[in-house]
Amino acid sequence: MGLLPRTHHGAERGGEGMISTIAYGLTIGAILYIISIGLSLTFGTMRIVNFAHALVYTIGAYALASSLPFFGGSFVLAVIFGVVVVIPLAYLIERFVIRRLYGQSIDYAIIATYAVLLIGVDACKWVWGATPLSVSDPIGTAWTILGVDLPVYRLIIIALSLLVFVVLELFFRRTVVGKVVVAGLEDKEATRSLGINVDKYFSFVFILGSCLAALGGALYVPITSLHPYMGFQVLLLSFAVVIVGGLGNMRGTFVAAFALGLVMAVTGRFWGAASETMVFVVMAVALIVKPIEV
Amino acid sequence: MLLSVERINVAYGHARVLSDVSLNLDKGERVFVVGRNGAGKTTLLKTIAGFLTPTEGKISFAGETVNTLRAEQMANLGVRYVYQDKRVFTRLTVRENIQLAAFAGNEKLDVAIDRVVQIYPKISQFLDTKAGGLSGGQKQLLLLGRALIGDPKLLLIDEPTEGLAAGIIEEVFKVLEMLKGQVSMLIVEQNLAVVRELADRVYAMKEGKIPAHLTDKTDIRDNAVLERYL
Numbered sequence: 001m002g003l004l005p006r007t008h009h010g011a012e013r014g015g016e017g018m019i020s021t022i023a024y025g026l027t028i029g030a031i032l033y034i035i036s037i038g039l040s041l042t043f044g045t046m047r048i049v050n051f052a053h054a055l056v057y058t059i060g061a062y063a064l065a066s067s068l069p070f071f072g073g074s075f076v077l078a079v080i081f082g083v084v085v086v087i088p089l090a091y092l093i094e095r096f097v098i099r100r101l102y103g104q105s106i107d108y109a110i111i112a113t114y115a116v117l118l119i120g121v122d123a124c125k126w127v128w129g130a131t132p133l134s135v136s137d138p139i140g141t142a143w144t145i146l147g148v149d150l151p152v153y154r155l156i157i158i159a160l161s162l163l164v165f166v167v168l169e170l171f172f173r174r175t176v177v178g179k180v181v182v183a184g185l186e187d188k189e190a191t192r193s194l195g196i197n198v199d200k201y202f203s204f205v206f207i208l209g210s211c212l213a214a215l216g217g218a219l220y221v222p223i224t225s226l227h228p229y230m231g232f233q234v235l236l237l238s239f240a241v242v243i244v245g246g247l248g249n250m251r252g253t254f255v256a257a258f259a260l261g262l263v264m265a266v267t268g269r270f271w272g273a274a275s276e277t278m279v280f281v282v283m284a285v286a287l288i289v290k291p292i293e294v
Numbered sequence: 295m296l297l298s299v300e301r302i303n304v305a306y307g308h309a310r311v312l313s314d315v316s317l318n319l320d321k322g323e324r325v326f327v328v329g330r331n332g333a334g335k336t337t338l339l340k341t342i343a344g345f346l347t348p349t350e351g352k353i354s355f356a357g358e359t360v361n362t363l364r365a366e367q368m369a370n371l372g373v374r375y376v377y378q379d380k381r382v383f384t385r386l387t388v389r390e391n392i393q394l395a396a397f398a399g400n401e402k403l404d405v406a407i408d409r410v411v412q413i414y415p416k417i418s419q420f421l422d423t424k425a426g427g428l429s430g431g432q433k434q435l436l437l438l439g440r441a442l443i444g445d446p447k448l449l450l451i452d453e454p455t456e457g458l459a460a461g462i463i464e465e466v467f468k469v470l471e472m473l474k475g476q477v478s479m480l481i482v483e484q485n486l487a488v489v490r491e492l493a494d495r496v497y498a499m500k501e502g503k504i505p506a507h508l509t510d511k512t513d514i515r516d517n518a519v520l521e522r523y524l
Binding site for chain 1: 343345364365366369370374375377381383384385386390393394395397398399440444
């Protein structure tokens with residue numbers, strides 16, 4: 001199952017079809033940004049490839065779907081619940097898995113966090129089953145823009161991603177904690193030499209990133225279907241975003257998410273089967289132009 | 295005794311870098327460590343600062359054994375390490391660099407800025423400049439000023455004049471002179487002119503050991519004696 005929304009038909013023709021494609025591309029970009037920013041920060045701050053990120057994304061999605069009836073169908077409350085519920089999970093992953101991997105070979109991080117993901121996915125199957133579930137569009141209306149009907153929910157997702165970007169920019173540029181993280185990203189040792197326990201702040205960043213992944217999962221449920229393996233595919237796309245945007249580069253991640261979202265949507269419009277492949281082609285080009293050191 | 299290092303050994307993996315190294319420093323002293331590149335001077339400072347743990351021996355600071363304390367814990371005890379390679383936070387402004395030190399040192403930002411301005415008045419013109427845009431000398435003075443925030447007891451300064459132009463070396467020299475009595479300093483330096491003028495005592499390092507300890511001012515001022523270890 002592709003990341004392109006269920007209702008997106010790539011074969012529409014004409015200018016209206018292209019507007020619709022771009023709108024879908026922006027929606028995918030918005031979701032990818034919200035999910036990827038946490039991965040980018042974890043990669044940038046801790047130099048840890050965190051496959052368990054896909055698990056918190058999946059848990060956020062299931063938590064939303066499961067809690068909707070308890071909140072009387074209130075989508076907003078269910079989203080908040082989906083985000084809050086991953087905090088203890090993220091803390092446990094950071095405290096007992098990630099923290100033991102600081103400064104270790106990147107291979108250990110891949111193996112350990114992938115194991116966490118596999119255990120988590122099986123736990124999801126045990127709790128919720130393997131049958132895909134779906135949640136309906138919580139708004140259900142569309143605005144007509146330039147003759148094209150665009151679901152309001154998707155426009156809200158795009159707006160929310162912009163809000164997340166602005167809030168994170170303000171957080172990292174205006175608050176002392178944000179500046180500690182920026183300094184730690186650049187030079188962890190020099191930050192420690194000031195008397196700052198950088199790992200404590202990196203843990204906070206890890207939990208923040210996990211909450212954003214859960215937010216992305218919860219917001220994406222009404223657009224895609226919900227199943228235990230949904231995190232695997234988004235994980236690979238998120239890594240592509242992080243690599244194209246630059247490790248730990250918050251603005252780069254934002255631009256890369258929307259650019260790759262558009263690449264997916266536009267490719268899907270003309271050649272559906274190649275939509276995700278093209279993302280990895282762009283990633284490969286980015287790696288050739290600017291190889292990463294891990 | 296403020297700092298006491300007793301017969302420490304330090305290794306990177308299986309490669310021993312420091313062997314049986316001992317030194318001490320009293321409150322208010324300005325002690326220099328000289329030696330060739332690769333002698334282990336930076337390793338010594340980094341071990342005292344808490345970035346490396348000795349495999350043997352004992353480090354005491356203000357009467358407390360600190361062998362296993364981490365760098366941030368040492369900094370909070372009042373031990374500040376000033377890097378040799380001008381490591382300011384380039385993506386942050388000068389003000390933000392100071393702000394982080396003030397945050398860590400639990401000091402008000404205005405007071406912290408005043409401390410830095412006191413040793414380097416021109417920095418007030420660059421407060422909103424990205425620290426990456428400063429010259430090497432300006433970065434060094436910012437680092438020295440930043441290390442003074444939060445009332446440190448001991449500065450570990452690694453090659454403060456390395457790679458600096460003569461005019462800036464003069465400014466760094468004045469700062470080190472000005473700090474005498476305010477804070478204790480253990481300084482790694484290869485510029486013998488600076489060592490001759492400022493050192494209370496000198497430890498000479500060679501191949502991870504301390505073969506000489508100069509306490510006599512006549513010896514310290516004698517270039518021939520110091521040059522034996524460079």
